[in-house]
Amino acid sequence: MSTVRPRSSLLACGILLVLALPRISHAQFQQFEGQKIAVIRFDPEQQPLDSSELHQILPLKAGEPLRADTVRESIARLFATGRYADIAVDAEPYQGGVSVTFQTKHAWFIGGVRDAGKIDAPPGANQLASAGNLDLGQPYTEPKLHEAEAAQQRLMELNGLFRPTLHPVFEWDDSDQQVNIHFEIDSGPRAHFAQPVITGDMKVSFERILKSLKFRRWIIHTWKPMTQTRIQEGLDGVRNLYLKQNRLEAKVSLDGVKYDAETNSATPSFHIDAGPHIDVRAIGAKLSNHQLHKYVPVFQEHAVDNDLLVEGAQNLRDYLETEGYFDADVQFKQQRVINDEARIDYLIATGDRRKVTAIVITGNKVFDTNTIRERMYLRAANFLQFPHGRYSENLVNRDEDSIRNLYQSNGYRDVKVTHRIENQTQPGKKIGGVAIYINIEEGSQYRVGKLTVTGIDSLERAKVLDKLSSIEGQPFSEYSVALDRDAILDQYFEKGFAQATFEWNATPAAEPFRIDVSYAVTEGGQEFVRQVIYTGNRHAKPQLINRMLELNPGDPLSPLQMTDTQRRLYDLNIFSRVDTAIQDPDGQTNRKYVLYDLQEGHRYTMRIGVGAEFARIGGCQTCLDAPAGQAGFSPRFSFDITRGDLWGEGHSITLGTRVSTLEQRALATYTWPRFRDNPNLTLTFNGLYDNARDILTFSYKRVEGSIRLNQQLGKGLKLSWAYTNRRVSIDQSTLKISSLLIPLLSQPVRLGLISGSIIEDHRDDPVEPHKGYYFSADLGLAEHFLGSQRDFARLLVRHSSYYRLSRRFVLARSTQFGEIFAFHYTGTAFDSIPLPERFFAGGDTSNRGFPELQSGPRDLDTGFPIGGTASFFNQTELRFPLIGENIGAVLFHDMGNTFDSLTDISFRVRQRSLTDFNYMVHAIGFGLRYRTPVGPLRVDLGYSINPPKFFGFNGTEQQLLTAGVNPCATPGNCTQTGVSHFQYFFSIGQTF
Secondary structure, X not given: OOOOOOOOXXXXXXXXXXXXXXXXXXXXHHHHOOOEEEEEEEEOOOOOOOHHHHHHHOOOOOOOEOOHHHHHHHHHHHHHOOOEEEEEEEEEEEOOEEEEEEEEEEOOEEEEEEEEEEOOOOOOHHHHHXXXXXXXXXXXXXXXXXXXXXXXXXXXXXXXXXXXXXXXEEEEEOOOOEEEEEEEEEOOOOOEEOOOEEEEEOOOOHHHHHHHHOOEOOOOOOEOEOOHHHHHHHHHHHXXXXXXXXXXXXXXXXXXXXXXXXXXXXXXXXXXXXXXXXXEXXXXXOOOXXXXXXXXXXXXHOOOOHHHHHHHHHHHHHHHHHOOOOOOEEEEEEOOOEOOEEEEEEEXXXXXXXXXXXXEXXXXXXOOHHHHHOOOOOEOXXXXXXXXXXXXXXXXXXXXXXXXXXXXXXXXXXXXXXXXXXEEOOOOOXXXXXXXXXXXXXXXXXXXXXEEEEOOOOOOHHHHHXXXXXXXXXXXXXXXXXXXXXXXXXXXXXXXXXXXXXXXXXXXXXXXOEEXXXXXXXXXXXXXXXXXXEEOOOOXXXXXXXXXXXXXXXXXXXXXXXXXXXXXXXXXXXXXXEEEEEOOOOOOOOEEEEEEEEEEXXXXXXXXXXXXXXXXXXXXXXXXXXXXXXXEEEEEEEXXXXXXXXXXXXXXXXXXXXXXXXXXXXXXXEEXXXXXXXXXXXXXXXXXXXXXXXXXXXXXXXXXXXXXXXXXXXXXXXXXXXXXXXXXXXXXXXXXXXXXXXXXXXXXXXXXXXXXXXXXXXXXXXXXXXXEXXXXXXXXXXXXXXXXXXXXXXXXXXXXXXXXXXXXXXXXXXEEEEEEEEOOOOOOOOXXXXXXXXXXXXXXXXXXXXXXXXXXXXXXXXXXXXXXXXXXXXXXXXXXXXXXXXXXXXXXXXXXXXXXXXXXXXXXXXXXXXXXXXXXXXXXXXXXXXXXXXXOEEEEEEEEOOOOEEEXXXXXXXHHHHOOOOHHHOOOOEEEEEOOOEEEEEEEOOOO
């Protein structure tokens, strides 16, 4: 392994060179001093810098007299580039002059760092590599290597690995001066805990402390393996033990760990100072221990000092103000320790309980009241959500600052915001009221007078100025200046001016309420990309990575493009980590190496999910007695496995399965991202097997293959093209319809379809939108020339829009329309559409007046749904907060149905007869929403105003088969039934 010296500072280099030039004595310099330089050579001939850079850097020039100070300056400048670890100079006579030779040894820089081998986690390989602190692109030295080895050794010892072996292996790349370091590690056996040594004033038994440490296994009491996490959990466990005894000042520390190699055991030593019992009480108000622990930080900090006690008093005051005690006063009194006991009393005077009856904003002319309220935390009393309102002195001050910032950012520098609190009595009521009056003195608006920008020399001035906010005549504010600073520096950084700086000054103009603004830009030197180097790709092909690079040799060194390349590499979904850096960023050269250290993720990933569905999805699979469904519970299990980075091109294949009492499904998907090198195209191949009985009328099997091309056209706009070939068969024994229809509707059908869809999504938040709209349209064609046994066209359109009525209320609306148009058929158009291809709707995503998939036409003999060829639904929701910040509610109205055909769509609200299903069913209801990280948890209770009624067959399926034509004509065979008025739904996510 080569030995290189750490790069010295320029000052140190200069001092050394003044004292002694390598292999050039003072006598030699006196001999050659002043002689003409005939030639300048470098040894080795291949240098880290090319000849043009060397010629630009060196003050030593051929044809000029040789001077010692010029040689010293040349060496100093070469060292300053950071590319050299050692430099020596030779001089000798040559062709009537002198030949000067620079003998160099180049520096090395850290590339990829990996830890691998027999590593018993924890710590994992990535943790060990991070502990080494060998940062990408920094100079490599042997002391740094030794420090990294020692740091990794310490980390393993903290995790009970006291006998590891570390062996660094180096990959030297002379062309890039980069060294990749691979630590081959054998972590060895992990030590087990031994009985700990505990010193200090414990005040509890050793056994209780040992139990709190949890170093021994339960029941069998053998010692657990040592890890850093277990040590920390043990410390926390002992601290919690003392916390439960109200010893808030207890100090628990780890003094060290003694390792016994013979038994491979580790004996930790702890020091404990239990401290006194401290009783924290609230006097004057009824507060639970939970509330005291929550608001008084001495419990979280395990310490008692004046600052924490003051913070606790403020927290309690804020809490009481939110409960309506707006005049609450909280003080604390701390008593001395007597007989191992101490007390902290919070003395609380709550005052009268009131609520915020009104928040009045006056003086605002520039901004309307709603705009100001959107920035405020104060709230007037509101039933359930804020029963007493939201008010405290801290919130008042925060809102005043928010309003002030709003005005100042728009040029109103002299704005004044004040408030006044008015107590209001409410005759006959125990709880009084508080009105908050906020007055705004807007003042005059200041505008930019004259704007002067200096220092823009290297960039196109017009383009830089075009992005400024503080142009002449516009409102002046420091906020706008900050935006201008970012806009200017971003453009310079993008062009490689990493040292660019920005200064500004503002002075009053001659005109009143005008400010003259001056910007001064110091560009600094421009840096360029020498080369882009990436390491760590084991399977990913270089061609794939090269296509992701936004930087090329000779380009300006742009941090923006560096991070954009990093993002693009992450988007490949094959790298678990992408580090980027500039090699030797402090080196004084304007051409830099850009480094990417890649770590490929696991090529196989698995996902396991467990869920359930509870709704009117139940009913006997072979019975006819529940055409409208029964309450049912369906557990669900899913398992997905993905093989990523196929062929080194970022392709992937996924097998997804789902098993429940309603469905057994397997889907295989092959994904080809960036199809034909277009980042906006994704090609997928799908194979599907589905065995389902989610439609109560029948069970079906579907085998399907498809190819789909997705195209991202812009932000929120996507097109999709697909060809699908599928075969659908119905289990004839599960058909719950008239026996005359069974031969017709249970035939297996092969379909070949081409389809195209468009999705336009402009919602502010796809999970819980408040404004914007969502539009989707899907058009498909099944035809004989595509391999289909049935000919039809299918259109499905959905449009949703969202309107913020106020800060608290959102109006959401969604409309769906669908049609299936049959052609080249015999018989009727309705019967030519295969049963599984028809529209089955109803439920929480279409009309909550129906159970799931229960809308539309029904079999006239059994009452079970048979689907339709046209559908229309409209859902409207008024969404608003209900209790606190996380619980909301909706009032909804749903209307719509599934129809026999397009011409049968009707907005009638009454059912003409028990055989008429072509009318609009309306439902109203109420829903609760609980905010979670994955979307709102939803409960909807619906009431159908005009649910359909129909005949249901009283007998068995066998009796239906023998009943003949029109079995309901025989008295007793059929009974009038219908869809229940009341429906309920549980799910996650908004309705639309």
